[in-house]
Amino acid sequence: MNGPHGVGQGEADSRHRSDTRARIQQVAVELFTEHGYDGTSLREIAERIDVTKAALYYHFKSKEDIVASLVQDYADQMDSLIAWGREQPRTAQTRREVLSRYVDIVAKGDQVFRMLHQNQASANMLGSMKRRGDLFKERIEFLIDLLTEPDAGLPERVRAAMAIGGISVGWMLFASRADRSELVNAVTEIAGEIAELPCPRAAR
Amino acid sequence: MNGPHGVGQGEADSRHRSDTRARIQQVAVELFTEHGYDGTSLREIAERIDVTKAALYYHFKSKEDIVASLVQDYADQMDSLIAWGREQPRTAQTRREVLSRYVDIVAKGDQVFRMLHQNQASANMLGSMKRRGDLFKERIEFLIDLLTEPDAGLPERVRAAMAIGGISVGWMLFASRADRSELVNAVTEIAGEIAELPCPRAAR
DNA sequence: GTCTATAGACGGATAGAC
DNA sequence: GTCTATCCGTCTATAGAC
Incomplete structure (x- = not known):
């Protein structure tokens, strides 16, 4: 149950994690609110924070996992x-x-x-x-x-x-x-x- | 502006139109409510009333047109x-x-x-x-x-x-x-x- | 940690036969 | 009015290089 994934991880154990994870969450909330969950693609999220889709999958194991973390x-x-x-x-x-x-x-x-x-x-x-x-x-x-x-x-x-x-x-x-x-x-x-x-x- | 399409058509001019149109609307409302608009495919709607997707396009010119009619x-x-x-x-x-x-x-x-x-x-x-x-x-x-x-x-x-x-x-x-x-x-x-x-x- | 590339599935919509 | 068949786009998710 270690590694970058895992819903329960608050900001508590932030030894020195990059802020990419937090930026994903922030952008995701905004887009999900504006265009809806289904109406927001991971590509959009990735583009906004200037990384690639694949990078998202390092921080979250699925699209649903992003929203769950929120x-x-x-x-x-x-x-x-x-x-x-x-x-x-x-x-x-x-x-x-x-x-x-x-x-x-x-x-x-x-x-x-x-x-x-x-x-x-x-x-x-x-x-x-x-x-x-x-x-x-x-x-x-x-x-x-x-x-x-x-x-x-x-x-x-x-x-x-x-x-x-x-x-x-x-x-x-x-x-x-x-x-x-x-x-x-x-x-x-x-x-x-x-x-x-x-x-x-x-x-x- | 004739033909089966057109949002403004109430039940008023129902000379002898089949009830398929109404059944599409009924099922669409239910599925859109339950699974969301994006979460409902035209295939699902069609299957429920036992017609094909293409048939829907005879009655409504697009998915959005269905919801607009409602x-x-x-x-x-x-x-x-x-x-x-x-x-x-x-x-x-x-x-x-x-x-x-x-x-x-x-x-x-x-x-x-x-x-x-x-x-x-x-x-x-x-x-x-x-x-x-x-x-x-x-x-x-x-x-x-x-x-x-x-x-x-x-x-x-x-x-x-x-x-x-x-x-x-x-x-x-x-x-x-x-x-x-x-x-x-x-x-x-x-x-x-x-x-x-x-x-x-x-x-x- | 982030990338490129692609697999694999499913979506809306159209063409044309009947 | 309804069908079959198909086009084309986009999506999530994964594999593997760096």
Whole structure:
């Protein structure tokens, strides 16, 4: 399990590895987001960083391996959040904290997050990872569980889903234009309000 | 401009056309949603309905033309909604009505809506249509404009975005499992609350 | 670590018979 | 309207020199 390949390798053991690997990842994220996973060839990636296709295969054992290396960290953070949330009491404070931490993950993983959102249907992307649970949908369902009572009805669950979905869309639409911390605050605040429904209005 | 091709042809002039065209559309939507646009070959579509690739080319002049025929109706409805909204006074009632109509479009266009959401980054899909405005992002921005005052700040715009985004995600997650009209009501109701923020809580 | 060269497969699209 | 047969392009991935 040594050698240049291997998904789990963070920047930790960077004794003196060239930065080519990191440059591949950076360019890959950008192109996968812009043109889609299937719409991006290894040739394109290689050309952008001025190496050849074959060089990519020294650093990653396949195209899918490139994306896996990108997504691993994001998935781990989601799993940590879910695990943490399950150990907390089901209070309003916990729910706010879950949403806040989720926004942080989204904000921190920004580029990868956008890439995933834009490539949800790419069956080729993450074909192997998908078997361990749909990276997106399944984990979002778990978040919904954290935000609702076990016996919650449809409206409550829909409300939780909309809080989480709102975070995604809010971020995607404004991340490139607004001040980051300002956006984090606004999104977190509003998501919290959506989830809690402060006053159960008499409407309808 | 006659012959079998031509995007604009609804079911209106169906004197006695075979249903092959419609079956192609149906299968295409399903496969594009599941495996992505690039991940679906014309061979797959043809096999599913038990014709050959060449037959597809009798009904549609290209792969992209298939998807265009599907999306046209959805785009038109969005444009109608936006045009209608721009003529209305900027009242809370109008905003609720905009959201309600948007939910109806999503609910009615269900399958196409899902397909579009799952293939946002497929550059090949709708390459021609994109030039007339990004089908998704741009139109959602217009909806946000309808839901906010012209001088609205970031939080207000983010709030509107989250209401609309919440509709998408709420629908995507529950459409296959919940009762349709029940879901329409729940989503519409909650989106309205998000957009209006009934009581400006002193929280935080 | 990076290169050249190429294998091997599959994609969209077209021509022309029936 | 549907078929068979085929063209041509591009893709991932590998082999082996340097």
